[in-house]
Structures are given as C-alpha cells and as structure tokens.
Amino acid sequence: MPSYHLDHLQHLETEAIHIMREVAGEFERPALLFSGGKDSICLLRLAEKAFRPSDLPTPLLNVDTGHHFPELNEFRDRRAKQLGAKLIVRTVEDAIAKGIAQPAPGEISRNQLQIPVLLAAIEEFRFDCCIGGARRDEEKARAKERFFSFRDSFGQWDPKNQRPEIWNLYNGRLNPGENMRVFPLSNWTEMDVWEYIKREKLEVPSIYFSHRRSAVRRAGQWLPVNDLIPPRPNEEVRELTVRVRTIGDIISTGLVESPAEDVDDIIAEIAAARVTERGSRADDKASEAAMEDRKKAGYF
Amino acid sequence: MFTEDALSAPPVTIPVDILRFNTCGSVDDGKSTLIGRLLYDSKSLMEDQLEALERSADITGGGQINLANLTDGLRAEREQGITIDVAYRYFATPRRKFIIADTPGHVQYTRNMVTGASLSNLSIVLVDARLGVIEQSRRHTALAALLRIPHLVVAINKMDLVGWSEARFHEIRAQFEEFLPRLAIKDVKFIPLSALNGDNVVEPSVHTPWYVGPTLLGHLESVHIASDWNLSGFRFPVQWVNRPHNPKDAALHDFRGFSGQIAGGIVRASQKVVALPAGITTTVKQIWTYDGPVPEAFCPQSVTLVLEHDIDISRGSMLIGLDDNLPGASSDLQAEICWMHPRPLQKGKKYYLKHTAQTVQVVVAEITHRLNLSTFDAEPEPAELAVNDLGQVRLRAAKPLVFDGYATNRLTGSFILIEPGTNATVAAGMLHPPREVVKPENGDYVI
Ligand SMILES: Nc1nc2c(ncn2[C@@H]2O[C@H](COP(=O)(O)OP(=O)(O)O)[C@@H](O)[C@H]2O)c(=O)[nH]1
Ligand SMILES: [Mg+2]
Numbered sequence: 001m002p003s004y005h006l007d008h009l010q011h012l013e014t015e016a017i018h019i020m021r022e023v024a025g026e027f028e029r030p031a032l033l034f035s036g037g038k039d040s041i042c043l044l045r046l047a048e049k050a051f052r053p054s055d056l057p058t059p060l061l062n063v064d065t066g067h068h069f070p071e072l073n074e075f076r077d078r079r080a081k082q083l084g085a086k087l088i089v090r091t092v093e094d095a096i097a098k099g100i101a102q103p104a105p106g107e108i109s110r111n112q113l114q115i116p117v118l119l120a121a122i123e124e125f126r127f128d129c130c131i132g133g134a135r136r137d138e139e140k141a142r143a144k145e146r147f148f149s150f151r152d153s154f155g156q157w158d159p160k161n162q163r164p165e166i167w168n169l170y171n172g173r174l175n176p177g178e179n180m181r182v183f184p185l186s187n188w189t190e191m192d193v194w195e196y197i198k199r200e201k202l203e204v205p206s207i208y209f210s211h212r213r214s215a216v217r218r219a220g221q222w223l224p225v226n227d228l229i230p231p232r233p234n235e236e237v238r239e240l241t242v243r244v245r246t247i248g249d250i251i252s253t254g255l256v257e258s259p260a261e262d263v264d265d266i267i268a269e270i271a272a273a274r275v276t277e278r279g280s281r282a283d284d285k286a287s288e289a290a291m292e293d294r295k296k297a298g299y300f
Numbered sequence: 301m302f303t304e305d306a307l308s309a310p311p312v313t314i315p316v317d318i319l320r321f322n323t324c325g326s327v328d329d330g331k332s333t334l335i336g337r338l339l340y341d342s343k344s345l346m347e348d349q350l351e352a353l354e355r356s357a358d359i360t361g362g363g364q365i366n367l368a369n370l371t372d373g374l375r376a377e378r379e380q381g382i383t384i385d386v387a388y389r390y391f392a393t394p395r396r397k398f399i400i401a402d403t404p405g406h407v408q409y410t411r412n413m414v415t416g417a418s419l420s421n422l423s424i425v426l427v428d429a430r431l432g433v434i435e436q437s438r439r440h441t442a443l444a445a446l447l448r449i450p451h452l453v454v455a456i457n458k459m460d461l462v463g464w465s466e467a468r469f470h471e472i473r474a475q476f477e478e479f480l481p482r483l484a485i486k487d488v489k490f491i492p493l494s495a496l497n498g499d500n501v502v503e504p505s506v507h508t509p510w511y512v513g514p515t516l517l518g519h520l521e522s523v524h525i526a527s528d529w530n531l532s533g534f535r536f537p538v539q540w541v542n543r544p545h546n547p548k549d550a551a552l553h554d555f556r557g558f559s560g561q562i563a564g565g566i567v568r569a570s571q572k573v574v575a576l577p578a579g580i581t582t583t584v585k586q587i588w589t590y591d592g593p594v595p596e597a598f599c600p601q602s603v604t605l606v607l608e609h610d611i612d613i614s615r616g617s618m619l620i621g622l623d624d625n626l627p628g629a630s631s632d633l634q635a636e637i638c639w640m641h642p643r644p645l646q647k648g649k650k651y652y653l654k655h656t657a658q659t660v661q662v663v664v665a666e667i668t669h670r671l672n673l674s675t676f677d678a679e680p681e682p683a684e685l686a687v688n689d690l691g692q693v694r695l696r697a698a699k700p701l702v703f704d705g706y707a708t709n710r711l712t713g714s715f716i717l718i719e720p721g722t723n724a725t726v727a728a729g730m731l732h733p734p735r736e737v738v739k740p741e742n743g744d745y746v747i
Binding site: 164167186 | 317347348370375376412414531557560566588598602652654659714715725
C-alpha cells in the first residue's frame, strides 16, 4: 500500500518545479541566473526536472564582477557545458569600459556595480523574467520577497506595493519594459539546500569543502588573502583550514574554519551552527538595510 | 565558530512534515513580537541575528531588545514600528519544520492575510486581552474560515496587562464562541499568553495555573495536519507542452509530453484520462520524470505525461480521471471573493481571471451579496465591493473553465482576478461547486 506522502524536500521540489514551468508558460524570454553557487546549483537541477527531456528553455546568465573565486567560474563554465545550456556572461570590467557602470571613487568592491550590469544584460537580451536562487531565510529583506517579484521599468523593487500571491496562482503579466524576478527556492532554508544537494548527488565547487588557505583577519572575519586588497602590515595573516559557507566576491567572503570534507560533514556542521550563513558576508553587514537598498535598486 | 563536536553530532534526521501557519490580528496586538518570541525561545535564532537585534536595541530601543525587529525587515517598518508586508520565517524543531507568515493588520490587511494564509494549515488570530474581540478579530476569523484553513488558534495576548485574569480569558473566549458557529472552522484552540514575556509560547507559564492546555509551540508541534491535498479525482492542469524536437536522438524526436503539477488525485500508467475542454478520451502511456518513469503519481507531484493519442492539448488544458469525482465545465461561475484593491469591484467590469494554468477574460455579471462582518449577515446586491470586502459574485467567462468547488479542491477551485492595464492582482476567488459535472460517458469523448 503506497503512502502518498511527500517529505519536506519533495514538497519544496514540486513547488519549485511548478514555478519553473509557470515561467516557461508565461514569459517569452526568461533567463536563469547561474553563479555556480549552491543555491543556483539546486535551481539548475530543478530546471532539469521541470523541462527534460527537452532542452532548458532559458539561457543561463551570470554577472561576473571580476572578483569571483576562480574555482567558481571554472565550475560555472563546466556545469553549463555538461547541461548543454547556453551561458551568457556579462562582466563588470567590460561594463566599466563601456561606461555602463561607474565605480565610486576609491571603491574597490564590485558589489554595487553588479546592478547596472544585470539591468544592461536584461535590456540587451530583452529578458522579461530572471529566475534567481534567492531564499527568504537568507536575510530580513528577502523574507518579504514574493515568488514572482515584480520590477518596474527601472528594475526597482517596491516592497510596499507587492502583488498579493495566493495559492499557487502567480500573476506574471507585464507591461513593456517591466520585468519579473522569480525565486523558486523562496521557501528553502540553507539546510534544505544541502539536503537536496546530498539527495541529488550534485557536484559543488571545491571551495565549499575544507581546504588550506592563507587568510587575513579583517573586521572580525577571516578573508582570503588576495591581490585586490593585499594584507596591510598590521593585519594578521594565517594559514588555516577553512571553507566558504556562502560565496560572494573574494574580497568580502568570510571563511569559516572547518574540517568538513563532504556534504554529510557540511550538513552536520550547519545543524550545529550558531550563526547564519549571511553572517559571513561583509556586504550584508554594511548596515541593517544593506540588502533592502540593493534590492530596491535592482539587485537580484 | 564551529565546534569540533559539530562533526561528531548524530546524523540529522529529516523532519517528516511541514506546518505552514500565519499570524493575524490588528496593529499592535503583538504578532511580530510573538514570532520573535517563538524563534527566540525555541533557540532558532543565530548569534549574528541576536547581535543585530542587540545593536538595534541600543540605538532605538533604549537598551530593550525588540523581538518584532526580527520579522520587521524593512527600514520603514523598524522606523514606524509596524509591519508593512508579509514576512516569512522558517524554523524547525525535532518534530516539525515550520513556515511562518507574519501578516500585518493595517490598511491592506485582506491582501496581506490572503497572501500569508492561502496555503496555511493553521492560522493564529491574536487578540489583545485588554481590548477583547474587535472588528479585526472577526474579519480575520471570517477570512480564515473562507479560505478553509483547517485549524485556528486564538492567542489571547498581553495577559500580563490584565493581571493574568482567568475570568477575562473566558470572557473573550465566549465572545468568539458567539460567532464561531456561523463560520466553517472545525478546530479552534484558545491559548492565554504573553508574547512579550514568553508565557505559554514555548514554556508553560507560572502565571496561568488555571490553564491546562498546551503551550503554543506544543500545539503547533502536535496538531494533526490531515493531508491538504485531495487524493480523489485526478486533475492535471497542463502547464507546459514538452517537445524536445531533437533531430539527433530518434527516441526523443517524437517525444511529446505534457508537464504539470497534479492538482488532485492519483494517476497510473495505462489508465484512461479525458482531455478537457477537447473532451477526448485517451490513455496514459507513460508517467515521465527526470528520475525515470514511474507507475503512478499523486497530488501535488510534478510530472510529465505521455499519452497514447496525438490530441490537441496545450497550456491551460486539463486532464482528468474517469472516476466518480468529475469536475464542472462552465463559463458561468459563482464564487466567494476577497476584494483587495482600492478601486472597487463593480457589475459590468472586465478582468482577467487566472485559474490553474490558464488566464481568461471575465465580466462581473452580478454582485450577489456582501458579507457584513459585524453581523455575519449577507447584504444582497450591493452596488460594489470595496477594498477588504468579502462577498459573492457571478462571473461570465469568455470560455468555459474546468473546475471544482473550492471546498473539494483548493487548487482547481481557486482563482485570482487581474485588472487589465495595471496588471494588479485585485481579488482572490473561491468557486462554488459546479451545478453540473462533465459527462464523459457521452460518445463524443471517445476517439
Ligand atoms: N505588555 C505586553 N506587551 C506586548 C505583548 N506582546 C506585544 N507587546 C507590545 O505591543 C506592541 C506591539 O507589538 P508588535 O509585535 O509590533 O505588534 P504587531 O503590530 O501585531 O506586530 C509592542 O510595543 C510590544 O512590545 C505582551 O504580551 N505584553
Ligand atoms: Mg507586526
């Protein structure tokens, strides 16, 4: 006698597949934002589950800040190839050269500059929808996000005026120039993502696992030693056994000391963790409303 | 940051089910504080979240931690001390995983409540013990009933401000019991608590020796959630036609599947199904999934069906089973609706209606009645439905919908209305059962 029962991962999976197919059904030119990070790795598997045996109906899009971990880009390119998916990369470097993005004087971080690059790519390819791997449990402003998140013709999010989202009926209607961001993993937690990676036996970039790396102590965190902001003489540098828990740019991604060698280790580590994954991202710590401000301006 | 023994911790057991719930009540009843308290006392908060909470307390709270800041994620919310939009929170105990929607109670309360609650297993209606039942309590309870949320908790909050009075608790309970019989709610639990101090939230309170029931978390962990999903009457709204057009692979060259999420019932390979609205009977040749073909699949799984015959099916078509539970097919629709937009609903206006995977045009043929939330009486034929009104309407659709009554199937019995031009989602609708069901024994249905 079959039980007709879905466990929580199967529930989250079918919810996400349904959303992916709604995107394919309602939009003309959708794109899937793929960074090579753990959340977008899950997105890709869900896209396979939603659309195979057909080809994926969306190209993959990545905004390359030029400050990515090399391991991440290598993985991104390889995975796209394995899937036979079209990968579009637009770089901040290039956008600066073309005058699309203007760095603030003295600002090294490329975080803010991803926004104009993404918006320019949306315009270039006339994408009407971008599927992203953001999760509500990551951050307080994200916790207010809908599955179908409407953006006006400037790419802006208006949190006070979101479309109600009821049952599984998503309103994808747009006027010209407007855009939708769709987040199929909205209801997933960090733990769900790793349990799914385990269940689906998904490969992830090597930096998620424990490795030796020189790290510099900066603003209460260990950051990878890098050429962009080299250690100053008064800063402590150490050779540590670390991994990354969430991947941002190389200058802002905190390293966690960890012996975790495989996905089981990571799951055990998260179960016992006392800080959130975003606790290791300097870009979110900038202020209480750092994420909210970036999202309003058109961030993922 | 991570301790060594994290790695020697026992293997994590995956909790078996998810309870979705939402909090509702009027402004300042303590919804955000209650959620903060649930997270805080169940040790679901992480150190950096606590640090951020303490930082903001130093700046804005005169040193007092404000638990509401945990869900009030927007700057304007923290500045004004109110919740602006639905916030979602996630936590797990060894017994269950929880998805919480904090649904604010001010101007847009119907919009927010419907957004936060449409898929809830349980709603918590907060009441300020000093104020007792107010208009908002009645509205929220009526909405929970209309949405057919199976379980209701009436959380009588701020008991610390009424001296933990048992008499007051029973007085408020009696106020509810006066109107509850008029609403379709099966299971109601009353819990006296103080969200601010944590009494009866996670830990039992020393102040309420007269209360013998569970704490709020105890109740959330143990309430029986009967399957939300309807397993009788196969319904498969087609979302996407899966055609690989693969010129190289012979097996894929002719593959034609229909992808969707099962919205009701069970489907088995080689069973007969009817494609509506075409009305053609065919057989399921294969239930295709990424992980391989399966002999059967059930609601709410997402699958791709390959059929025996090449028939005209596209997004918005519905495949159904041939058992006793047949849907209706009609362009004349009777429904309860929650109106969510400042521009009122009026007779004769046209909207887009999204139902399952299709969008059709409808015109408002009649506003049958409006629900008076003070008396729960139906006021016949109002001129319009204004923002936050609940009422009953008759709609005429440009083409027939294949549907069930909302009470039978949430997924095939619900719709939203979209205003042309602005594309605003203006209403949530719950269909009445069809007056007539489709008749597949009719010869027309067989090829
Ligand atoms: N005394 C007392 N105050 C409370 C209690 N729960 C909440 N409050 C206070 O009531 C106010 C409104 O709370 P909040 O959670 O923002 O209400 P919401 O608008 O329903 O989200 C805040 O000042 C809280 O500290 C309680 O149980 N007792
Ligand atoms: Mg609130």
